[in-house]
Amino acid sequence: MPLPGRVLMTGTPRALVLQAVDAVRPLLAEVVHALHADPELSFAEHRAVARLSAVLEGQGVAVETGVHDLSTAFRAVAGSGPFEVVLCAEYDALPEIGHACAHNVIAAGALGAMIALAPLADMLGVRVVLLGTPAEEHGAGKQLMLERGAWDTATVSLMVHPSSGPDRWPDRVDRSAVHRLRATFRGRASHAAAAPEKGVNAGDAAALSLVAIGMLRQQVPDGMRLSAFIREAGVATNIIPALSVVDFEVRGPDVEAEAAVEARVRDCFQGAAIATGCTVEITETEPLYEQVEQDAGLTLLFAEAMAQIGRPLDPADQPVPGGSTDMGNVSRYVPSLHPTVSIRGTDASLHTAEFAAAASTSEAVDAAVDSAKAMALTVVALAADAPLRERYLAAQVSRPPYAASR
CATH class of the missing domain: 3.30.70.360 (Alpha-Beta Plaits)
Structure with a gap:
């Protein structure tokens, strides 16, 4: 029986995840606006974690907070089996200018993908993990979580970051080391x-x-x-x-x-x-942030997903600078993807007051919804691609725990 407030849906896995994300659009909009109105800095994102956990639990997804010895990290799991897909949510803000990197949109998109995939995980033959990862802006929360084993059982990992301007092919946005x-x-x-x-x-x-x-x-x-x-x-x-x-x-x-x-x-x-x-x-003052290495197989699946939701990507895009992220550290240990989805209607640079304003618009909600759909569709396609699954599983089996690999 569906939980109160949830819609019973039928169809193919692709259709089901799209319907599921559309059904929770009002919830995702609330997350976008609530986090934007209440920014919290690195390692102090307590209210954000409480809000995100409440949304997940309201959709029947259990959440464990304070994982990996970080009070503002959390973990939610759906499904079982050796093929583990780790989705990442970020929710820290910047000093003085708040959510000028739109981590409120990242968090909402990750929640939407998890809510859509959770009921299908066992059918798809995947274990879906949503990691709440604090302190991306300053502090390298993901590096600390890597060292404490957060990705030791991961097969692949992905997240989506908002941007301005046109949507771009994932590896055309340079994510450098810092x-x-x-x-x-x-x-x-x-x-x-x-x-x-x-x-x-x-x-x-x-x-x-x-x-x-x-x-x-x-x-x-x-x-x-x-x-x-x-x-x-x-x-x-x-x-x-x-x-x-x-x-x-x-x-x-x-x-x-x-x-x-x-x-x-x-x-x-x-x-x-x-x-x-x-x-x-x-x-x-902070751990080294390594460059992002976009996985080629995940890139193609994500590009197909973006085309399906009306955001086609072009591999001939010219490279543009894109700052740095601790997701780079994850990508150099686990096959990963860190693409962007544009908040349409703005060309403001990230980390500015103008982009912070864009991160609370209806277009920002659209970006969160489309991020959720693109990630969920990518996972569905990956689950259906037996050769690709086996390739990633073989790489996972041969990979030592993170602490032993350093």
């Missing part, structure tokens, strides 16, 4: 007028390091991005600062390119320390 670090300079305080010669100016070291990084930018390979800002460098004009702190990141096409340029950026900080007489300590 490493975020902190340089702490220590000098010696002194009166800036009475005894400046006795001071060692950590503020100068911070400023000099940014100048050095600025000059380095001309000599790094195309596709590299260097960003930094001074977090702390003094408390009063008449005190030579004894401490300064610079946060910085190095972003590149892959982890090898990132590491090579990061070494040169570190030299900029060492040079600034030598020039000013300070010491410098460089520490990691």
